[in-house]
Amino acid sequence: MADSVSVKDVVQATHLDVYAGAEYLDKRRVTVSDISRPDLELTGYFNYYPHERIQVFGRTEISFAKNMSSEERLLIMRRMCAADTPAFVVSRNLQPFPEMLTAADEAKIPVLGSKLPTTRLSSLLTQYLDSQLAERRSMHGVLVDVYGLGVLITGDSGVGKSETALELVKRGHRLIADDRVDVYQQNEQTIIGEAPATLKHLLEIRGIGIIDVMRLFGVGAVRDRTSISLIVHLQNWDAHQSYDRLGTAEDTQQIFDVNVPKVTIPVKVGRNMAIIIEVAAMNFRAKSMGYDATKTFENNLDQLIQHNSDDE
Template identity: 40%
Template structure:
């Protein structure tokens, strides 16, 4: 993760809902909420509580489930709090108790003395682990800001690139009119998740679904076309480069050579679409999206065309057609 550090307080303040919600609250050690979370992993501290601190992953979020909570109760009965004191000598970001479990009073007090946040969630240990790993995967993912428009066309996430004024927003507006969805206009933030997936969203979620149309001004897509015309984020699966028509440039007419653009180390297919009066860009982009879906399903139109031409030549039909042509005038 680059830029601003991610703290325990940031973790508590994340606006998550549904299957991503962590439902965390702080029950002790509030003075330590500014502690930074530097590692996108969690640790079960059973051995550390017993006093074995060698190779202890103290830089991770410490997860306390039913087993760890039962062990703390045992330490309380045995009046053995030295292990807990030694545990808190490690500079850990925070401790999280699942199942709404309560730490012992000794544990809570030592956490307060060491300014270590203690959090609580009603989720099970397994469910919380799955959710917080997803959160960390997003928060710590490499990210980058792009100038362009991100739309979803037939389920394919497409970034429209091109110089200012080439018609990116107008093309995206026509796609929305045809039933597709806008993710972000003008400023797109992309993140590399799991090392091979590029997720895109608006860099500013408050204005990402607004669009600037020259001569018209700022419009709100969700208000004009409804919430079905927008989505918050989408995987980037295709880049469409819009550029002014250049008669001297040889554009790909077969599509047999796939070009790629590297985004955060991931190669994403890219196509160049020349812009000039009379070309219906939305229909071209729709066809590109459907063609990309076919490629993902294992069918390549250009490859199939080449194979059919070769078969036609091999059967001798091409020679028959050539010889039958009358070139006399």
């Protein structure tokens, strides 16, 4: 987890325009992902002013400020320029008023702009800051995009996770991370997985070594990150262990505060793990859309029992 993000990184990631204070972009840091729209502050109410947040000015704020005198605007803006205020951002290609530029320059705070509507801009900034400031955790496994679903393949070392991922890539799916997956919680329902910088687009195959998936298979074979929808745990076949044959067992694995659906697949010679994982992903999607083959089987079985009972 990063403690802070530079305003320069925010500008580059969200394509903001720099109206003033370009020389301060590296020095100013953002420590929280929340965004502030200073409506009450423009009226002079500063009791709960969140000065550590990026301050976003939309059409409402700019219009209100235009009805104030120049002296009032300058006084308010100077009060808004705290030591830890990262930046002022103006949406909708609106122009910052002169007093904002003056006060920001005095406090060495950048003034930025965007063509986006205020709501979309706030959402974009929050999403980026959430991803950068969220707590991170490393998990052992391989993350692959299968039919648009993020599938995290886990299992003991040597069980065949990377080889299965390679087969999936050859079948048209996309690799996100091999061996180590960095995960963070984006919101109450979503876990995002991505590769560490040193392992990006790389895959380790025992007997061959490290291969660059993007160079060998093209840019369509990789993704930078994805949400984790399903965990597939590969386990060496144990003849003494019973495995779910009907799909009635619903298992999950908790990552941070999110319970991610999980299936365990036994591995032995002759089983094509790539095809089985493809089917697991398609079956998961079908269940998400309301179709459950297990319930169909149970209904068919109930009808058969009922039919036999009627014949007696």
